[in-house]
Amino acid sequence: MLDSVHEDLADMIAARVEERLRQHQSSIVPEYLDAAEASIFLNIAPKTLEDWRARGKGPAYNRVGRLIRYNIDELRAWMREQRVAPDGDSNE
Numbered sequence: 001m002l003d004s005v006h007e008d009l010a011d012m013i014a015a016r017v018e019e020r021l022r023q024h025q026s027s028i029v030p031e032y033l034d035a036a037e038a039s040i041f042l043n044i045a046p047k048t049l050e051d052w053r054a055r056g057k058g059p060a061y062n063r064v065g066r067l068i069r070y071n072i073d074e075l076r077a078w079m080r081e082q083r084v085a086p087d088g089d090s091n092e
Contacts, residue, residue, distance in 0.1 A: 038070040
């Protein structure tokens, strides 16, 4: 049951991020987010993503020249992988 709750929550957050992106850009939701957009999606500071990249941690990303891009589906999957059950079990 918690898996469906977490998936529903992830979908709600994704919908909110996509709506914000629509308000600031075109009506097409991008498949890839820049670091600032990804930090909004994950609800973390942009500096945290930067630190994770430097340490080889956090969600997977793509480097296009000097640009960093995060696939939104991979961010969703990464969030699901971070799940910790109330009894302490995780997906690991």
